[in-house]
Amino acid sequence: MRIGWAITGAGHFLKESVEILIGLAKKYEVTVFLSNAGEEVLKMYGLFESVSKITGGYYKELALDSEQSFSYPITGRLSLGKYDLLIVSPTTSNTVGKIIHGIADSLVTNCVAQAGKGGVKTLIVPVDLEPGDVETVLPSKLELDKCEDCEICEAAELCPNRAIIPKTEIDLLKCIGCGNCKNSCPFSAISEGKIITIHMRAIDIENTEKLMGMEDIHVLKNPNELKEFI
Ligand SMILES: Cc1cc2nc3c(=O)[nH]c(=O)nc-3n(C[C@H](O)[C@H](O)[C@H](O)COP(=O)(O)O)c2cc1C
Structure with a gap:
């Protein structure tokens, strides 16, 4: 087939x-x-x-x-x-x-x-x-409330595509979802696969x-x- x-x-x-x-x-x-x-x-x-x-x-x-x-x-x-x-x-x-x-x-x-x-x-x-709300999953996201604005951002340093703008956001058009950032941030400020609810x-x-x-x-x-x- x-x-x-x-x-x-x-x-x-x-x-x-x-x-x-x-x-x-x-x-x-x-x-x-x-x-x-x-x-x-x-x-x-x-x-x-x-x-x-x-x-x-x-x-x-x-x-x-x-x-x-x-x-x-x-x-x-x-x-x-x-x-x-x-x-x-x-x-x-x-x-x-x-x-x-x-x-x-x-x-x-x-x-x-x-x-x-x-x-x-x-x-x-x-x-x-169907009408109503659905749960969906996000790609990597910088959680600003957890970001400590370190002098050297380890997550940004390890990102192969320089997608992380410290204390600001992840440039998703550069992100390749490798997960390096999530594993390297000592403050767990990067979430991956966060579930959110959206309205249809x-x-x-x-x-x-x-x-x-x-x-x-x-x-x-x-x-x-x-x-x-x-
Ligand atoms: C991370 C991310 C997730 C997205 N998820 C959805 C989705 O679940 N459903 C949807 O209709 N559009 C979603 N979009 C928006 C579409 O990618 C956008 O409307 C795009 O223009 C669709 O083009 P296409 O229909 O040619 O693929 C998402 C965009 C991003 C950046």
């Missing part, structure tokens, strides 16, 4: 999705497609390297939106029906909003559009599913409901449902 797996820029369901992706790549030929935000967020959560490692070779590429151009020729494989399945997990509210309006102006939204044209079954795991917007829930009504698209509630489906 040949699978296309697209990842968008959602922290929610990201770790769970990557775990299942890695398992599938052991058995099947998997091409990974990353939205620009997907690439950034994977790095922030320290998961980019694990995803890179499972890719390599024809039909096992790591296709980055940041390396594509406007017409996304690689997604033509989906319109030619070269994949048995396209999975988009996790799927941001932004990408769901585009898909339900037929917009295909990014790598991942193009994958979905071309899969529809090529009769490739598409499984989508949206992060905004009504418009995002409505969009997910519309997604459920789209032909050739199956909406799953959780990445774990992918295993059963496959």
